[in-house]
Amino acid sequence: MSKKVYKLEAKNLNAYYGNFHALKGIDIAMEEKAVTAFIGPSGCGKSTFLRTFNRMNDFIEGFRTEGDILLDGRDIYDKKIRVDELRKEVGMVFQKPNPFPKSIFENVVYGLRLQGIKNKAVLQETAEKSLQRAALWSEVKDNLNKSALALSGGQQQRLCIARALAISPSVLLMDEPASALDPISTAKIEELIHELKNDYTIVIVTHNMQQAGRVSDYTAFFYMGELVEHSKTKALFTSPSDTRTQNYITGRFG
Amino acid sequence: MTNSDINRYKDKAFQIFGIFCTLIGLVVLAVFLIDIAIDGISRIDWDFLTSLPSRRASSAGIYTAWAGTLWILVLTAVIAFPLGVGAAVYLEEYSRKTKLANFLEINIANLAGVPSIIYGLLGLEIFVRQMRLGGSLLAGALTLSLLILPIIIVTTRESIKAVPRSVRDGSYALGASKWQTIWNQVLPASFGGILTGIILALSRAVGEAAPLIVIGALAYVPFAPTTPLDEFTVLPIQIFNWTSRPQEAFLTNAAGAIIVLLCITFLLNGIAVYLRLRQQKKVKW
Structure with a gap:
């Protein structure tokens, strides 16, 4: 029997910022087309861990990893891996909406332009499809040339999601995507996550446990750089096996 | 109380x-x-602006001087812009924070404080003598480029630094290379600031007389330059020359030339202020 290949996998992953040991021996495997939520108190390493999947930590001086991160069974820290190719496969949405100071249209097709795609019809079609997937099309379809900075925060965040979807990744990393948004925008983003998991493997970092409960299939609890518990969301919230998890989700610390 | x-x-x-x-x-x-x-x-009248220099104050004009100043302005901009921005992009985006980078940074700041006449001597040795450019426009523009490079590098770096991390992250996360991110995000977002710095530096350069006198720019040039290798004079040198004459009429000429020079620098500064205001209005992160 061949070993099962997971969409994303970490094997004995250790990460350091200089001398600081940020992630300690993490083993985790994530299913394809499921939503996995990372929860834990501030500074527990969940965002650091999320950013190892598209190697956004590479920019931080003194950051290094030991162990393996596998995407479809391939080690993404292998020397042969090209980081720009990896990031086309693993998209990311950040905590604060970060649209480029360009038009809505140019924001969405930015990733395509980077790849040298100039065909107007292709760009137009991808922009429309991506904006529709991000549930933003109906709100902006008449103003595609308007500056993206003129959109509301919630619209900006959906634009950032559309931008990530435009280059057809298979994984979507979301770093507290709704923490800077109002409740209505947050609800829209959560709804969107529900929709998107039919086609994408989603990993979301969140501070909001209700949110984790609502949007995710699996939840991983991190504490002090360790992965304490990883199981189906329902199971983790109703019958946590570790007392630290229980203390955290019942609000005794964090 | x-x-x-x-x-x-x-x-x-x-x-x-x-x-x-x-x-x-x-x-x-x-x-x-x-x-x-x-x-x-x-x-100041049409004749003053279009006449060649003369020994008689009443028929002397500043045509060769302002033509020389414009030549110098354009040549210096063309030379200093790519060098200054290139160096700033390297220092800000590529160089690692090593001791060498530190050393370079401190010395660039130091260079901004070196007196302009020293740059003139440097230009005299390198451009005029070693490169055999003589007292040409090109030698003058190269010398002034050296003079304003530190200013351009420092202001460009400040503008680049002001582009938020989040915009770069957004670009990288979509698979952009470093150069793609610089070209598509960092430079467009900081362009207003970069341009402001360059224009202010140029307005300093057009006011310089000392380094150009050192490299051999002449006070009396009978023809306006037509190629970068021609001899030249500039307004500050013409002003300096006229103010050192004893006759009253030449002092009046100097005053006229000063007004023209001031108009050029005020115009440049005005453009810089306009660009800065437009930039502030356009980009709010």
């Missing part, structure tokens, strides 16, 4: 002192401008 009275007087006193400090520079400048205007404005 109560304590609060004293505090109020101190407050008032400092306010007046502050106004005095602010005004003193402006007043001196205003007096100077008015004085120059009274002396020189009557001298």
Whole structure:
């Protein structure tokens, strides 16, 4: 029997910022087309861990990893891996909406332009499809040339999601995507996550446990750089096996 | 007098002192401008702008001088812009924070403080003698480029630094290379600031006389330059030359030339201010 290949996998992953040991021996495997939520108190390493999947930590001086991160069974820290190719496969949405100071249209097709795609019809079609997937099309379809900075925060965040979807990744990393948004925008983003998991493997970092409960299939609890518990969301919230998890989700610390 | 009275007087006193400090520079400048205007404005006419230099003050003009200044302005911009921006992008985006980078940074800051006449001597040795460019426009523009490079590098770096991390992250996360991120995000977002810095640096360069005199720019050039390898003069040198003559009429000529030079620098500064305001309005993160 061949070993099962997971969409994303970490094997004995250790990460350091200089001398600081940020992630300690993490083993985790994530299913394809499921939503996995990372929860834990501030500074527990969940965002650091999320950013190892598209190697956004590479920019931080003194950051290094030991162990393996596998995407479809391939080690993404292998020397042969090209980081720009990896990031086309693993998209990311950040905590604060970060649209480029360009038009809505140019924001969405930015990733395509980077790849040298100039065909107007292709760009137009991808922009429309991506904006529709991000549930933003109906709100902006008449103003595609308007500056993206003129959109509301919630619209900006959906634009950032559309931008990530435009280059057809298979994984979507979301770093507290709704923490800077109002409740209505947050609800829209959560709804969107529900929709998107039919086609994408989603990993979301969140501070909001209700949110984790609502949007995710699996939840991983991190504490002090360790992965304490990883199981189906329902199971983790109703019958946590570790007392630290229980203390955290019942609000005794964090 | 109560304590609060004293505090109020101190407050008032400092306010007046502050106004005095602010005004003193402006007043001196205003007096100077008015004085120059009274002396020189009557001298400025079409003939003055289009005449060649002459030994007779009444028929001497500044055609060769302002043509030289424009040549110098354009050549210096063309040379200093790519070098300055290139160096700034390297230092800000590529170089690692090593001891060497530190050393380079400190020395660039130091270079900004080197007197311009020293740059003139440097230009004389390298461009005029070693490269055999003679006292040409090109030698002058290269010398002035060296002079303003540190200023351009420092202001460009500041503009690049002001582009938020989040925009770069957004670009990288979509698979952009470093250069793609710089070209598509960092430079467009900081372009207004970069341009402002360059224009201010250029307005300093067009006012320089000392380094150009050192490299051999002449006060008397009978023809306006037509190629970068021609000999030249510039407005500051022409002004310097006329003010050192004993005849009253040449002083009037100098005042006229000063007005033209000031118009050029004020115009440049005005463009810089306009660009900065537009940039502030356009980009709010």
